[in-house]
Amino acid sequence: MLNELTIWELAGKLERREVSALEIMRACLDRIERVEGSIHSFISYDAADALEQAAAADRHLVGGTTRRQKPLLGIPIAIKDVLAVRGQPLNCGSKILGQFISPYDATVIEKLREAGAIVFGRLNMDEFAMGSSTENSSFGPTRNPWDTSRIPGGSSGGSAAAVAADECIAALGSDTGGSIRQPAALCGCVGLKPTYGRVSRYGLVAFASSLDQIGPLAKDARDAALVLGAISGHDARDSTSVEGTAPDYTAALDGRIKGLKLGLAKEYMIGGLDGEVGAAVQAAVSQYEKLGAEIVEISLPRTEFAVATYYIIATAEASANLARFDGIRYGRRVEGSDPIDLYCKTRGAGFGAEVKRRIILGAYVLSSGYYDAYYLRAQKVRTLIRRDFLNAFDKVDAIITPTSPTAAFKIGEKADDPLQMYLSDIFTISCNLAGICGLSLPCGFTASPKLPIGLQLLGKPFGEETLLRLAHAYEQITPWHNEKPPLER
Amino acid sequence: MPGNFDVKYVAHLARIALTPAEEEQFGAQLSNILGYIEKLNQIDVSQIEPTAHAVPLVNVFRADEVRPSLSNEEALANAPAKANGLFIVPKIVE
Numbered sequence: 001m002l003n004e005l006t007i008w009e010l011a012g013k014l015e016r017r018e019v020s021a022l023e024i025m026r027a028c029l030d031r032i033e034r035v036e037g038s039i040h041s042f043i044s045y046d047a048a049d050a051l052e053q054a055a056a057a058d059r060h061l062v063g064g065t066t067r068r069q070k071p072l073l074g075i076p077i078a079i080k081d082v083l084a085v086r087g088q089p090l091n092c093g094s095k096i097l098g099q100f101i102s103p104y105d106a107t108v109i110e111k112l113r114e115a116g117a118i119v120f121g122r123l124n125m126d127e128f129a130m131g132s133s134t135e136n137s138s139f140g141p142t143r144n145p146w147d148t149s150r151i152p153g154g155s156s157g158g159s160a161a162a163v164a165a166d167e168c169i170a171a172l173g174s175d176t177g178g179s180i181r182q183p184a185a186l187c188g189c190v191g192l193k194p195t196y197g198r199v200s201r202y203g204l205v206a207f208a209s210s211l212d213q214i215g216p217l218a219k220d221a222r223d224a225a226l227v228l229g230a231i232s233g234h235d236a237r238d239s240t241s242v243e244g245t246a247p248d249y250t251a252a253l254d255g256r257i258k259g260l261k262l263g264l265a266k267e268y269m270i271g272g273l274d275g276e277v278g279a280a281v282q283a284a285v286s287q288y289e290k291l292g293a294e295i296v297e298i299s300l301p302r303t304e305f306a307v308a309t310y311y312i313i314a315t316a317e318a319s320a321n322l323a324r325f326d327g328i329r330y331g332r333r334v335e336g337s338d339p340i341d342l343y344c345k346t347r348g349a350g351f352g353a354e355v356k357r358r359i360i361l362g363a364y365v366l367s368s369g370y371y372d373a374y375y376l377r378a379q380k381v382r383t384l385i386r387r388d389f390l391n392a393f394d395k396v397d398a399i400i401t402p403t404s405p406t407a408a409f410k411i412g413e414k415a416d417d418p419l420q421m422y423l424s425d426i427f428t429i430s431c432n433l434a435g436i437c438g439l440s441l442p443c444g445f446t447a448s449p450k451l452p453i454g455l456q457l458l459g460k461p462f463g464e465e466t467l468l469r470l471a472h473a474y475e476q477i478t479p480w481h482n483e484k485p486p487l488e489r
Numbered sequence: 490m491p492g493n494f495d496v497k498y499v500a501h502l503a504r505i506a507l508t509p510a511e512e513e514q515f516g517a518q519l520s521n522i523l524g525y526i527e528k529l530n531q532i533d534v535s536q537i538e539p540t541a542h543a544v545p546l547v548n549v550f551r552a553d554e555v556r557p558s559l560s561n562e563e564a565l566a567n568a569p570a571k572a573n574g575l576f577i578v579p580k581i582v583e
Contacts (some may be wrong), residue, residue: 311522344501347504356500
């Protein structure tokens with residue numbers, strides 16, 4: 001089936017005119033119709049618009065446009081409901097945005113269109129990207145394609161599930177503390193969080209502005225490289241996007257990793273690490289040694305403080321960013337006796353429980369009398385966490401860790417205990433605090449039930465090429481990324 | 490502070506109306522989270538500069554020139570209440 005293929009396989013078929021973009025898009029839409037009832041990756045999708053884009057891509061192909069000119073020509077890429085797509089709804093998995101329709105395209109959407117992609121769908125997510133399970137969506141949870149009684153991870157759970165279930169060819173997600181990498185790990189796909197500044201955030205609904213970054217979820221490392229290449233680069237509309245053009249990430253995929261140094265952090269061998277996950281990561285480390293990488297023990301001494309630091313900084317920034325949802329300029333409004341009453345009622349009715357908790361926590365750590373004790377202290381610990389990573393990268397080219405301490409858990413299992421949910425982010429959040437890049441790729445399965453296990457590679461600032469090189473080399477000697485979930489085909 | 494975390498007061502600062510059930514639930518959960526966050530007091534940060542941002546950046550300036558932006562109609566398209574090209578809000582001044 002065409003929807004099961006990778007971007008690079010499809011691009012070859014399109015170029016040789018063996019298939020049309022319309023056929024690929026139809027294959028994805030057929031698949032969505034068959035499996036959405038059990039997965040619910042999408043909040044909505046506009047099939048007519050997607051087919052129109054496919055027809056336009058076919059006209060380009062007939063006109064002689066090449067893969068070189070438009071590397072994603074005719075490839076359906078689905079979008080997390082946190083990115084603005086002109087003329088399409090945008091809800092961030094929340095009720096508060098009501099019937100909001102985006103008046104413009106995010107920069108990454110413009111770039112995908114320039115590269116020829118068919119941009120479609122609104123992928124489910126934890127409300128405002130706050131969560132690790134997609135259970136916090138006000139549109140209902142997404143289910144893991146490998147076991148529909150389990151969560152797909154979050155907050156980009158819809159993105160990961162849609163890629164894993166072959167409902168699209170690749171997807172965009174956003175990652176503030178692991179929201180691309182953790183769902184990629186739990187659904188068995190490749191997810192990449194670029195270095196802060198690599199990808200423009202213009203048109204991304206802000207959660208925590210010093211941590212947020214947009215990135216690809218894909219079926220393998222080559223596809224992740226193709227999508228990252230298309231969306232990267234400087235943008236004058238995001239003052240935190242870095243100058244200069246991005247490299248051709250696919251050029252790094254030559255399978256050669258001999259002599260690269262991989263760091264193993266002793267602090268990541270924690271008590272809560274599941275035995276099967278630990279064993280799969282150990283096996284991956286051995287395979288990297290066989291490929292010629294050198295394994296070096298490193299130390300990241302502030303690891304145990306990362307979760308606490310993150311939940312101060314991220315909530316503080318969120319409390320400021322989400323102040324804009326006040327019922328005045330867009331979204332739902334609940335009338336009140338005066339403006340303050342209107343704000344309180346609108347936000348009380350519009351936000352879900354986790355978003356309320358985090359905004360309240362953020363307002364508290366920034367409030368008079370507590371700013372120094374919480375927020376300023378967390379920013380200082382952030383300095384130490386970043387320093388730990390930069391020191392480690394003096395000795396190694398990348399760091400190898402599990403992505404998540406366990407495979408996918410059951411829907412409802414952690415829903416009543418937010419702190420337990422936060423602690424499952426232990427391996428992913430430091431990456432955002434330090435502003436480095438990270439990638440998750442499949443490295444095995446648990447035995448019963450059969451659930452994907454993710455391997456995380458953390459790289460130097462702007463070291464995405466090294467991560468993709470490492471991931472691609474590993475894929476050449478392992479079968480994991482080719483396995484498909486046991487859904488009705 | 491976890492013991493006397495006043496969820497009602499902070500929720501009002503954040504402009505979020507809570508039901509009594511939410512006040513009770515969030516109060517307990519946030520006290521638990523704040524208890525965990527106390528962990529950061531174990532680290533000596535007296536000689537450490539804060540990091541607001543992981544990438545060293547200087548101010549980014551551009552010329553102060555009018556550029557294309559949303560039209561009035563587009564800007565108001567998602568408004569919950571509008572009239573005469575304006576947002577309608579509750580009365581602020583008597």
